Structures are given as C-alpha cells and as structure tokens.
Amino acid sequence: MGLDLSNLKAQPFILVNPKGLIEQLSPGFSQIFFPVETGNFLAQYIHPEDRIEFQSWLRALNHSQHQNCLVKNLRMVDQRGRVISAMVRPELVDNGHCLFWFWEAGPQNERGDYWETAITPAMEAVFSSILDGVFLVNVEGKIVEANQALCEMLGYHKFELLGLPVGRLFSDDAHEILSATQRFALIMKYGRIKEVNLTLKDHSGQKIEVNFSGAVIRGEGNQLVGILGVVRDLRESKIMRQLRAKTEELERAMEELNRINQVKDDFLSVVGHELRTPLSNILGYAEFLQEGGLSSNEEKEFIQTIYQESRRLARLVNEILDLSRLERGRLVYHYVNQPLEPIIEEAINSVRVEAEQKNIKITSKLNCPLLLWIDRDRIQQVIINLLGNAIKYSPAGREVRVVSTVKDDGALVSVQDQGEGIAKENLERVFDKFFRVENIEHHSQGAGLGLPIAKRIIEEGHQGRIWAESPGLGKGAIFYFWLPRIVKNGA
Numbered sequence: 001m002g003l004d005l006s007n008l009k010a011q012p013f014i015l016v017n018p019k020g021l022i023e024q025l026s027p028g029f030s031q032i033f034f035p036v037e038t039g040n041f042l043a044q045y046i047h048p049e050d051r052i053e054f055q056s057w058l059r060a061l062n063h064s065q066h067q068n069c070l071v072k073n074l075r076m077v078d079q080r081g082r083v084i085s086a087m088v089r090p091e092l093v094d095n096g097h098c099l100f101w102f103w104e105a106g107p108q109n110e111r112g113d114y115w116e117t118a119i120t121p122a123m124e125a126v127f128s129s130i131l132d133g134v135f136l137v138n139v140e141g142k143i144v145e146a147n148q149a150l151c152e153m154l155g156y157h158k159f160e161l162l163g164l165p166v167g168r169l170f171s172d173d174a175h176e177i178l179s180a181t182q183r184f185a186l187i188m189k190y191g192r193i194k195e196v197n198l199t200l201k202d203h204s205g206q207k208i209e210v211n212f213s214g215a216v217i218r219g220e221g222n223q224l225v226g227i228l229g230v231v232r233d234l235r236e237s238k239i240m241r242q243l244r245a246k247t248e249e250l251e252r253a254m255e256e257l258n259r260i261n262q263v264k265d266d267f268l269s270v271v272g273h274e275l276r277t278p279l280s281n282i283l284g285y286a287e288f289l290q291e292g293g294l295s296s297n298e299e300k301e302f303i304q305t306i307y308q309e310s311r312r313l314a315r316l317v318n319e320i321l322d323l324s325r326l327e328r329g330r331l332v333y334h335y336v337n338q339p340l341e342p343i344i345e346e347a348i349n350s351v352r353v354e355a356e357q358k359n360i361k362i363t364s365k366l367n368c369p370l371l372l373w374i375d376r377d378r379i380q381q382v383i384i385n386l387l388g389n390a391i392k393y394s395p396a397g398r399e400v401r402v403v404s405t406v407k408d409d410g411a412l413v414s415v416q417d418q419g420e421g422i423a424k425e426n427l428e429r430v431f432d433k434f435f436r437v438e439n440i441e442h443h444s445q446g447a448g449l450g451l452p453i454a455k456r457i458i459e460e461g462h463q464g465r466i467w468a469e470s471p472g473l474g475k476g477a478i479f480y481f482w483l484p485r486i487v488k489n490g491a
Contacts (some may be wrong), residue, residue, distance in 0.1 A: 001399035003093065010242070012103060016042050018062055018096030020055070022233050029102060031116070033076065033084060042100075071215040071228050087217060112364075133231040137166045139188065139224055142179040155203035168210040184476065187313050188224055189218055209234040275316065278309035298453050319449040322381075332462050333375040340411050341366045343376055344404060347383035351391060359396045362387070368404040368411045373486050378457045382466075383413070385450035386479045390417035410464070410484040422470040422477050430468055458483070
C-alpha cells in the first residue's frame, strides 16, 4: 500500500481493506480510544445499533469517491464494554482500501455541546496538517474551530475567527452575515450539503473563490451538533501565475528564435543560389569569350548576358547592403523638392528590357503634378522593386500598369499586374523580411528582400504608407504607396 501509520503516535487512524478487515492502525488510535487487533473486522468494535449503518456506509465508500468528505458520528465499544462516541471521517486510498480518521466526541454535556470534548490535541494536529481550509460551526452558527490553512487563506489569526458567526466568512454587512448564517441553519435542519463554489471574503475584504463541501454532524440520539466545512482555494497563487506567464513568454521567445533561425537558414540557401546562378553564367560566358572563335553576333549576345547577370548580381548585393543599413538605421536619405512623374518614367525605362524579354507590356497613366520632398534614388528603387515583382510573377504576354494621382495632399502610386495574385492571409506578410523563402523551391523568384526594403523606405524614410491588394490567387495583385508632400524629418 505504501502507507505506514506506525509514526502517527498522536493521530487516530485505521486502515481497512475492502472486506472490512483492519490492516493497520496508528498508535494514536490506541492511546485515545482502546487497543484493537489487526485482522479483526472493524465492525465488531462498532456499537451493535450502528453496525448495519456502518457496513452500508463502508460499501458505499467502495463505490463512490464522493463519500470521502462525509463525517459520521458512531458509537464504539471498547473491550470493557464502555461506549465511546466518536466522529469518523473516511478517505479512500486505493484498491478499495479506506483510511478512517477518528476523534472522540465525548459524552454530551448539559448544553448538548459536543465541541468542547471533540477538539482533542490529536484532532488539532490533524486539522493543522490538512492543506484545505477546515472549520467547525456549532448549532448557534458560530465558528468553534478553524485550521491554520483557513487562517492563512483568509488572513486571520485563529483567535479572531473563533466565536464569529459563520456569515462573517462571506461578508462584513450585518444583513448579509445574518442571511449567510441562516443558510447554515437551514443546512443543519435538513442535513444536506452539496459541493458548491462560493465566494469568501478575507480579512482585507478581498473576494476569494473557493470550493465548499462538508457534513452535518450529529451526536448520540441523532442530536444536531453542527457542521464541518471544508473550503478549497480556487485561485492560482501569485507565484504560479507569474511562473506560468514567464513560461509562456519564454516559449513564445523560443518559437520566435526558432522561426528566425529557420528564416536565416532558408535565406542563406536562397541567397547562395541567387549568387551562384549569375556567377556561373558570368564565368561560363566569359570562358567562351576568352577561348575566341565566336561570331560577332555570338560575342554581342554573350556580352549582353554577362551584363544582365552582373546587374542581377549587383542588385542582390545592394539589396543585402541596403537592408543591413536600414536595420542599423544608417541608410542616408537625400531629400530634394522635385516632381514624381520623371522618377516613375525612369524606373519604367530601366525595366523595359526585362519586360520585353517576357513579352510583357508596361503602360502608365501619370497624373500627379505635385512637387514632393523625397529622395529620388530611393523612390526610384521602390518603383523598380514593384515593377520587377510585377514582371517576375506575370505570365508572358500580360500587362503591367502604373498609375499615379494626387490624393490627401500627397501622391498615390499603384503598380498592377496580371500574375499569380496573393492569398488574403499573406497580404501583410509579403512585406516581411525573407517571406518568400518559405516557398524555397522557387529559387528563381529571388531572396524576398525588395518589398521589405520598399516598406522601410516609404514608411520610415518618407512617412508614407505602402500596402497590397489582390482579388485572390491567380487574379493578379496591386501594390500601392502613398507619399506626403512634405517629409517631416527631411533636411
């Protein structure tokens, strides 16, 4: 069983097997009641008039754990024939074994009050060892005993609780105290206690959510003695709440670190591919040129390929450097009061060859005559990134459309494609660093740096806004950015 009652010299316990045979008893039981022999039926020490009730109770205990908190008053007969009134509280252990805790109720005094003799030193020791709050209420509705756990829960000293009406556990208001005390009187009258959740008030007036259970105590002749109540604090301790919050915070941090680590691994994989491809092309075509023997047209074609691959390589390196400067806040802006439309036209011209290679037509409708306080090169970089994405994700033979207009004392620019489109849940994420590397099988799509850089340039460098819209996958996308006429931190 794993239980050893031999050290409980002041605590009256008996361990009984499912057949009712005594397997162990504590020395405290013999001292307070009388010596008994293990192996005998416990029922033989119960008063004959109470044995049928006790045996029925014992069977019920073996079938229902809800009986654990019930306390019964039983009469016991010692070896000399003396009758001793005892209160018994059972607790199921395992395999049908039951641990009984006894304490002496003593003879009834002139007032019919059993509590004076019931609270023995052994009972007080057991009370103090119970982790839940326990209190005893007499027939007058007053608290006559409370354990240390209840005192700590409510912030009282024990002497402050003794003698108080039980309603004081629930309220400081006189009417509510009377009402709560009367409810306990009704419980005593009808003898029924259901396990319920209640709200107690501690010494400072703070509310405490508790689970309440207990039993009505009756003495010899079925006289009403009072109520034994057990309350379990349902609050989480402050330390546990703090520990849980800190654990959740650390778990989130760990998840974010793992995500960032995975993103970096994927990024290095993609960047490695993006660097290797143009370098391989440059080296391969340079070797052909070095060997000679090529026609004039072949030389021009190879030189053009080397030039394009070099630009692609330079663009990737510049994106990495720009992102590094943006992260460290070291990207320098040179603001000039200038029109936006020439910048858009230059950006379109710079990607026109790339578009023609895919048979993609770029059209524009520019209607923004405002002068803006902007960094020309950075804004052109943003437009080139947006156009490059539109061309990259558009099938051959489609159209990319650029529109500018005046809106809210600033310039609104849109770049619309007829390409793959963007899922609704990814409209914000496309501006995250390395977002596209989540689909790393499409290495040719790039390292996913252009849009995050564009976002930082527009929002941090020019106090504007940038966002994306898409009807859905396969239906194209529109990227917008808005620039105010004046940049507040412009020099």
